[in-house]
Amino acid sequence: MKNYLEQAEIARGRSDFREALKYYSLAAAREKNPENLLGLGDMLRMTGKFDRAVSAYLLVMRLSKNDRLVYADAAAGYGMALRGKLAYVKAGKYLKLSEKIYKEEKDAEGRAFALWTLGGLYRIKGDLKSALAALNSALGLFKKLKDGRNIAYALCARGGTLRLRGDFRGSLACYRTANKYFIKNKDTFGRAYSNCGMGSANRMLSNYRLSEKLYKKAEKLYSSFKDEINFSYVLWGHANTLLCLGKFNEAGKLNRKAGRLFKKWKDERGLVYIILQAAELSRNLGKKAKALDLFKRAILISRKHGLKIEKIHGEMGVYRITEKGSDPVKKYAKLSTKWQSVLKKNSILNFP
Numbered sequence: 001m002k003n004y005l006e007q008a009e010i011a012r013g014r015s016d017f018r019e020a021l022k023y024y025s026l027a028a029a030r031e032k033n034p035e036n037l038l039g040l041g042d043m044l045r046m047t048g049k050f051d052r053a054v055s056a057y058l059l060v061m062r063l064s065k066n067d068r069l070v071y072a073d074a075a076a077g078y079g080m081a082l083r084g085k086l087a088y089v090k091a092g093k094y095l096k097l098s099e100k101i102y103k104e105e106k107d108a109e110g111r112a113f114a115l116w117t118l119g120g121l122y123r124i125k126g127d128l129k130s131a132l133a134a135l136n137s138a139l140g141l142f143k144k145l146k147d148g149r150n151i152a153y154a155l156c157a158r159g160g161t162l163r164l165r166g167d168f169r170g171s172l173a174c175y176r177t178a179n180k181y182f183i184k185n186k187d188t189f190g191r192a193y194s195n196c197g198m199g200s201a202n203r204m205l206s207n208y209r210l211s212e213k214l215y216k217k218a219e220k221l222y223s224s225f226k227d228e229i230n231f232s233y234v235l236w237g238h239a240n241t242l243l244c245l246g247k248f249n250e251a252g253k254l255n256r257k258a259g260r261l262f263k264k265w266k267d268e269r270g271l272v273y274i275i276l277q278a279a280e281l282s283r284n285l286g287k288k289a290k291a292l293d294l295f296k297r298a299i300l301i302s303r304k305h306g307l308k309i310e311k312i313h314g315e316m317g318v319y320r321i322t323e324k325g326s327d328p329v330k331k332y333a334k335l336s337t338k339w340q341s342v343l344k345k346n347s348i349l350n351f352p
Contacts, residue, residue, distance in 0.1 A: 112141035126308025172201035192221035232261035
């Protein structure tokens with residue numbers, strides 16, 4: 001009898017999530033136990049099948065009412081799947097629940113993972129102070145556990161948060177350290193993730209040529225295991241660097257390609273990024289009316305999902321075109337960022 005679970009975990013280890021999904025599906029079809037279903041939910045989530053992932057995690061939660069740790073594992077996965085569906089409020093509820101259970105059960109590894117996921121959610125919502133606190137706690141726990149793989153992933157999440165706070169050098173240092181680990185351990189997904197982060201950090205430091213090189217490397221890596229969801233964000237970041245280089249036509253092509261992928265996966269947060277970028281491109285080309293319309297669209301979608309930083313960027317674009325009202329840059333002070341110098345240099349081209 002074939003050991004589908006073992007084959008699934010081997011494929012998962014080499015970042016072949018589609019292959020892993022196939023074997024987890026076979027394992028779950030043979031026996032609907034929590035281990036098989038959790039793996040199935042994880043791979044459905046990693047391949048963008050969030051509705052099916054939610055169903056798998058809910059089934060685990062029903063099956064494990066008397067096993068608090070398995071229930072917490074399923075609640076964490078459920079929260080992450082909801083985050084993928086942009087249901088941020090509900091996602092936060094279940095991620096916090098999982099962290100509470102892990103803490104009560106004195107499961108340091110589980111708690112570190114829950115704090116890492118919560119940190120990512122806070123970052124998306126623009127609560128950078130809470131994000132950094134959660135990620136620092138997760139990083140501390142992973143270090144105590146000597147869990148190198150998750151230390152690296154926590155560093156990547158921390159790097160993204162520091163970038164949003166304006167600490168570009170600190171962000172780059174986090175991604176660089178993580179990347180060294182990923183290379184050493186042949187973690188393809190981690191290498192793609194950290195190269196994308198290094199590309200963004202270098203863009204913020206005006207190292208545009210290096211930024212472009214790193215984005216291309218990340219694109220190649222994500223393509224190797226057919227991850228369109230994260231690939232779309234790399235395309236967007238690469239396009240932003242091209243905008244900074246004045247390569248508007250090339251940037252427009254990548255922007256449209258990323259936009260098609262965001263639409264395919266129904267990722268409205270990603271679409272906000274594309275709209276903001278298209279608005280800035282239109283503004284640079286002198287198409288102020290079009291740019292103004294795009295910035296306003298970005299604000300509406302950001303409000304819908306509670307995306308604070310994206311909303312401020314939309315408001316910034318409107319202000320720079322109309323010069324009416326108060327300057328939204330002042331709002332960045334509340335987010336503990338250092339955006340003023342960046343904005344004076346590149347307008348909103350350097351959206352992180």
